[in-house]
Amino acid sequence: xxxxxxxxxxxxxxxxxxxxxxxxxxxxxxxxxxxxxxxxxxxxxxxxxxxxxxxxxxxxxxxxxxxxxxxxxxxxxxxxxxxxxxxxxxxxxxxxxxxxxxxxxxxxxxxxxxxxxxxxxxxxxxxxxxxxxxxxxxxxxxxxxxxxxxxxxxxxxxxxxxxxxxxxxxxxxxxxxxxxxxxxxxxxxxxxxxxxxxxxxxxxxxxxxxxxxxxxxxxxxxxxxxxxxxxxxxxxxxxxxxxxxxxxxxxxxxxxxxxxxxxxxxxxxxxxxxxxxxxxxxxxxxxxxxxxxxxxxxxxxxxxxxxxxxxxxxxxxxxxxxxxxxxxxxxxxxxxxxxxxxxxxxxxxxxxxxxxxxxxxxxxxxxxxxxx
Amino acid sequence: xxxxxxxxxxxxxxxxxxxxxxxxxxxxxxxxxxxxxxxxxxxxxxxxxxxxxxxxxxxxxxxxxxxxxxxxxxxxxxxxxxxxxxxxxxxxxxxxxxxxxxxxxxxxxxxxxxxxxxxxxxxxxxxxxxxxxxxxxxxxxxxxxxxxxxxxxxxxxxxxxxxxxxxxxxxxxxxxxxxxxxxxxxxxxxxxxxxxxxxxxxxxxxxxxxxxxxxxxxxxxxxxxxxxxxxxxxxxxxxxxxxxxxxxxxxxxxxxxxxxxxxxxxxxxxxxxxxxx
Numbered sequence: 001x002x003x004x005x006x007x008x009x010x011x012x013x014x015x016x017x018x019x020x021x022x023x024x025x026x027x028x029x030x031x032x033x034x035x036x037x038x039x040x041x042x043x044x045x046x047x048x049x050x051x052x053x054x055x056x057x058x059x060x061x062x063x064x065x066x067x068x069x070x071x072x073x074x075x076x077x078x079x080x081x082x083x084x085x086x087x088x089x090x091x092x093x094x095x096x097x098x099x100x101x102x103x104x105x106x107x108x109x110x111x112x113x114x115x116x117x118x119x120x121x122x123x124x125x126x127x128x129x130x131x132x133x134x135x136x137x138x139x140x141x142x143x144x145x146x147x148x149x150x151x152x153x154x155x156x157x158x159x160x161x162x163x164x165x166x167x168x169x170x171x172x173x174x175x176x177x178x179x180x181x182x183x184x185x186x187x188x189x190x191x192x193x194x195x196x197x198x199x200x201x202x203x204x205x206x207x208x209x210x211x212x213x214x215x216x217x218x219x220x221x222x223x224x225x226x227x228x229x230x231x232x233x234x235x236x237x238x239x240x241x242x243x244x245x246x247x248x249x250x251x252x253x254x255x256x257x258x259x260x261x262x263x264x265x266x267x268x269x270x271x272x273x274x275x276x277x278x279x280x281x282x283x284x285x286x287x288x289x290x291x292x293x294x295x296x297x298x299x300x301x302x303x304x305x306x307x308x309x310x311x312x313x314x315x316x317x318x319x320x321x322x323x324x325x326x327x328x329x330x331x332x333x334x335x336x337x338x339x340x341x342x343x344x345x346x347x348x349x350x351x352x353x354x355x356x357x358x359x360x361x362x363x364x365x366x367x368x369x370x371x372x
Numbered sequence: 373x374x375x376x377x378x379x380x381x382x383x384x385x386x387x388x389x390x391x392x393x394x395x396x397x398x399x400x401x402x403x404x405x406x407x408x409x410x411x412x413x414x415x416x417x418x419x420x421x422x423x424x425x426x427x428x429x430x431x432x433x434x435x436x437x438x439x440x441x442x443x444x445x446x447x448x449x450x451x452x453x454x455x456x457x458x459x460x461x462x463x464x465x466x467x468x469x470x471x472x473x474x475x476x477x478x479x480x481x482x483x484x485x486x487x488x489x490x491x492x493x494x495x496x497x498x499x500x501x502x503x504x505x506x507x508x509x510x511x512x513x514x515x516x517x518x519x520x521x522x523x524x525x526x527x528x529x530x531x532x533x534x535x536x537x538x539x540x541x542x543x544x545x546x547x548x549x550x551x552x553x554x555x556x557x558x559x560x561x562x563x564x565x566x567x568x569x570x571x572x573x574x575x576x577x578x579x580x581x582x583x584x585x586x587x588x589x590x591x592x593x594x595x596x597x598x599x600x601x602x603x604x605x606x607x608x609x610x611x612x613x614x615x616x617x618x619x620x621x622x623x624x625x626x627x628x629x630x631x632x633x634x635x636x637x638x639x640x641x642x643x644x645x646x647x648x649x
Binding site (some may be wrong): 079081082085179185187221224225226227228238239241356359360363367368370371 | 418433494495496526597601605606611612613615617
């Protein structure tokens, strides 16, 4: 039938297509131009932040954007191990990242970090000297990192479900609490518990020692309810478990929640007498950061006393910012669970980066624990 | 411009997006996985990543994954087939509506639905709360294999119902009536007429449930309390932990064998009876 019409229709479709594609191309060009103009207009550019999940007061990010005109693109990770390949492979470019101590060492060793220009970070004066000294374990010349939070790892326990006041890691192997124990689902944290229980260093690379720790963890596994990371908060608040290995910053949050809900059971925190992990999370700038100047502005902003205080009150992780610490209530400043004294820290160690070979040994042994 | 128009006319240019899609999102990634899977950290050719599937931990995870996903697939089949039969009898309108209701939860994110099961099953969770209200003993399935099977069945059941239903509604009622006319009992009609005719649907249903169940790591992480290591978890951890991309890629290559088997099965039965899903 009407071949002519078909031909017309075909032509019409082709014209429409051609028209669409040219307008599309043109509008694409104008979009690009627009973006360029905005940048030139001095909106402050962009900043790509890579931080732990639930580790900042969101209003602080907004405040930073308002004060500087810098647009913040904020991404989150759950473990150091998950963050590392993203940075090392260059899969995504970030301007400022917040890894923990041993991971910072690994990044320094592998040349992934840029030196921070401290002329652009005048608020560094607010950070206590003891924390800068602590940082020397992984950043010997304090060139690459600025402490953000610090703390310990300990046991949080529900006083209505646990007899007495435990003071040792051994309580996590107590048959009475079968199915009521939460462990950390991250290799170094889990091994730390076993290492300290057996009296080893948490930086051990001795195969025999680590195999002994593996056996301990395998023996413990039937008692463990679950291996968790961020879920530990909700589970302890919901009364799912009696004991959990936890970062000291989470503890205050949990206690506040329990208080707010008006419940009777109490959750207490203890740093076991065998010692534990003393950790610092610090801001670092990756070597190929596209917006290094903005990253330094960010770090300086986070070091401001009012910002650090506001952030502490929200995320409840101990702040190394002594200026902010002075602004806190007396009760809080004297809360030994949050800000432990030197005596409580005497058996604690900072994680070291152990090298690739030891990493692999840890990972393989952890896999054996998990698959058992 | 004329040249451009004629190019469109010849339609070759219209193929470009699909070629780009296949190259960029299928072929190149696949090649990358093969390269990663067959090399070690220093880029030297090795088969160690592949053969490491044979180590005790990996084998154990694989066998457990196979077992759990087989059980889940079987349960899905046993639940889905009678449902599809009932829906067929309901007629087109009502049947379609019920299928729609069935698929409705899939509009919500898979992760959320799995997390919801965690809240339901927890020790102080909703189910145990209701049970204790009636002074019944609580259940303790969370963080066990049972919870993982439950999660798999719940999440993948629609993938079994849809293809089976689609095949069943296409079977002409007259075929069934003819069988009955010729003296076949209900049982005979089912086993000799309905079941053989619906096999293409069953096969695609099985593969659509089995393959994702075999490789899942989210369900086992959330409902298994990270205590139960499936092969999906092993691979996921090799990648997220950083150092094990080569091993992870090697293990993924081994897992592809199962996908090829299921594709072969689909191809075999699909040719007998048109599209099923």
